[in-house]
Amino acid sequence: MSNEHYPxxxxxxxVTGLTLAHHLNKRxxxxxxxxxxxxxxxxxxxxxxxxxVFESGPNSGIISHPExxxxxxxxGDAIKIEKGNDLVKIRYVLKxxxxxxxxxxxxxxxSTPLFTLKDKFRILGEPFRKKGNNPDETLAELVKRRMGNSFLDYAxxxxxxxxxAGDPAQLVTRHAMPKLYNLEQKYGSFIGGARKKAKEPKSELEKRTDRAVFSIEGGLSxxxxxxxxxADEKHFDFACANITVEKQEAGFKVSYELGDEMNVIYCDKLVTTxxxxxxxxxxxxxxxxxxQHLTNLKYARVVEVSLGFDQWEGRELDGFGGLIPHKEKRDLLGVLFMxxxxxxxxxxxxxxLTIFMGGIRNEHLCDLNDKDLIKVLEREFKDLMKVSDYNPSLVKIKRYSHAIPQYGVNSNERFETIDAVQEQYPGLIIAGNLRDGIGMADRIKQASIIANKLSS
Ligand SMILES: Cc1cc2nc3c(=O)[nH]c(=O)nc-3n(C[C@H](O)[C@H](O)[C@H](O)COP(=O)(O)OP(=O)(O)OC[C@H]3O[C@@H](n4cnc5c(N)ncnc54)[C@H](O)[C@@H]3O)c2cc1C
Structure with a gap:
């Protein structure tokens, strides 16, 4: 029982909690x-x-925000950033x-066979197409409207x-791909907008925000x-069970079990990540x-499999990896050539190689037991990766029941409720991937903004 008080x-x-802790400790x-x-x-x-050396969660991030x-x-020297080599630019799509x-x-x-001739001509007119006026337009609707069906299906x-691991027909563009949405809304076109945006003046940090694919030498851990x-480990309690927060007249009381002990601490600000x-x-x-509004959020279920081969004799691994459109009706979502x-x-x-299976439209695969899952994987992998002798010496399966949140039509309701609840309970900050983006870079950005607010 500690009864200590923390700001x-x-x-x-x-990543979110650690980044926030890093910034607070620095200050x-x-x-x-x-x-x-x-x-x-x-x-x-x-x-x-x-x-x-394999990842059982994210495989790489993108330097997509100045934060x-x-x-x-x-x-600084505490991490050795490893940017993906030139092969990151080569991304295969199955058709x-x-x-x-x-x-x-x-x-x-x-020259690509991925898109139809009609859509290739259509893309020339993209900069002149009218901008959309439905703020809840899905990504599928937006892309069909501006670029055509084959771009939707194969890009x-x-x-x-x-x-x-989602479905463009269920994701609302302004929430799921806000940068794309803003290109159309602000500049009237993806192509023209991207060009104009590239010419806008940038801060030093923005100039170095090069959208490079990154990992860390030795892996993302x-x-x-x-x-x-x-952030200093002394600030952390691990293996905390049954954490419950109570609102106090001012601030919050947080109770949790730590080993055999019941701990109670008090704070002015509480951030969930x-x-x-x-x-x-x-x-x-x-x-x-x-x-209900806060938690009415669908997460894609995903199975991630790391496959290691001592000798590789399959197709050339000359790229970032391969992605498999839903239209192809295969049992893998994609393969990363790590x-x-x-x-x-x-x-x-x-x-x-890292293989992803399941996702929003193939969730049934997540229900397979390991043996059946490996059978499906082996069949697909041998065919797609041109492997005649399938003998991986490493097979690691990681299942996620809540992998990636899907920012669908109810996103606005969730964001408005977060604002309302935070106003109702001053000091409460509801963060994490239920808002502000799903990638590691988005999490770093969110935590950095919160750290600034808490320190101001
Ligand atoms: C399979 C997979 C692949 C991905 N691939 C990529 C990728 O390639 N690139 C990319 O940029 N992003 C990727 N992502 C997304 C990225 O990994 C996440 O955005 C990011 O790591 C999430 O960090 P977070 O801190 O917000 O959440 P989490 O990593 O989920 O951390 C939340 C922490 O809170 C703890 N926790 C849960 N409940 C409580 C509670 N009640 N009290 C206290 N603690 C609690 C959890 O144990 C966990 O440690 C991927 C995600 C998954 C699942």
Whole structure:
């Protein structure tokens, strides 16, 4: 029983909680982080076995916000950032059972078999098309309207599978892809808008926000380890069970079990960083209707499999990986060629690949037991990766029942409820991936903004 008082308590020690803790510690603030698990990092978890270094959560991030650059600057020599090599630009998409590289130049866009001739001509008119006026337009509707069906099926659909394990027909553009939405709304076109945006004046940090694909040498846990160290482990309690928050006249009382002990601490500000799952039990003082709005969020279920081969004899791994559009009716979402992108992920001559299965439109695959799952994987993998002798020496399966939140039509209701609840209970900050984006870079940005607010 501690009864201590902290200005800030953070719930969760994933990328969001760790980044916030790092910033607060840097500013000399006093705070406490309570984490449910015995380890930090959340879904970020690099492991090593049999000469392979593999991820069981995210595989890489994108330097897509200046806050990421600033965080890397802060961490300095504590992390060795590894940007993906030139192969990251080559991304394969499956069409009629064959892999085709997504075009990344006007010439390759003309010759690619991924898009129909009609849509290739149609794209020339994209800058002149009227902008949409439905703020809740789905990504599928937007892309069909501006670019055509084949772009939706063979560019956006696999892209969305790669990021959201989702369905473009269920994601609302302004919430799921706000940058794309803003290009159309602000500049009237994706193509023209991207060009104009590139010419706008930028701060030094913005100039260094190069959208590079990154990992850390030795894997992404290098980042979360460095964050824990710079945030100072003394601020953290791990393996906290049954964390419950009560509203006080001013601030909050937080009760939790730590080993055999019941702990109670008090705080002025309380930040949740673990998304919508578990909010109801943790914040029981929030009214039922508001809690329903906060937690009415569908998460894609995903199975992630790391496959390691001592000797690779399949198709050439000359790219970032391959994505498989839903139209192709296959049982894999995509394959990442991890050992081609980053150093020391597999023994020499071998290969490490990450395979994703399931997702919003193929959730039934997540229900298969390991044996049946591996059977499906083997059938698909051998065919798609041209492997005649399937003998991986590493097979690691990780299942996520709540992998990626889907920002669908009810997003606005959720965001408005977050604002209302935070106003009703001053000092409460509901953060995490139920708002502000789903990627690691989005989490870093959100935590950095919250740190600024808490310190002002
Ligand atoms: C399979 C998968 C692949 C992904 N791939 C990519 C990718 O390639 N690139 C990319 O940028 N992003 C990717 N992401 C998304 C990215 O990993 C996440 O955005 C980010 O890591 C989430 O960090 P977080 O701290 O917000 O949440 P989490 O990592 O979920 O951390 C939340 C923490 O809170 C703890 N917790 C839960 N409940 C409580 C409670 N009641 N009290 C206290 N603590 C609690 C949890 O144990 C956890 O440690 C992927 C995610 C998944 C699942």
């Amino acid at each position: 800030v308590v953070i719930l969760g020690a994933g 000399g603030a006093n705070f406490k982080v309570l984490e449910k698990l015995e380890r930090h990092g959340g879904v970020v978890n690099t492991q090593s076995e049999k000469g392979f 990421v650059v600033a965080l890397f600057d802060d961490l 009629n059972g064959e892999w085709h590289a997504l075009p990344h130049s006007p010439l390759s866009a003309i 956006i659909d696999p892209f969305i599978l790669g990021i959201y 290098g980042l979360t380890n460095a964050l824990l160290k710079s 673990f998304g919508s799952v578990g909010l109801k039990d943790t914040l029981p003082f929030i009214a039922t209707k508001e809690m 050992s081609s992108l980053f150093k020391n992920r597999a023994p020499k001559g071998g290969a490490l």
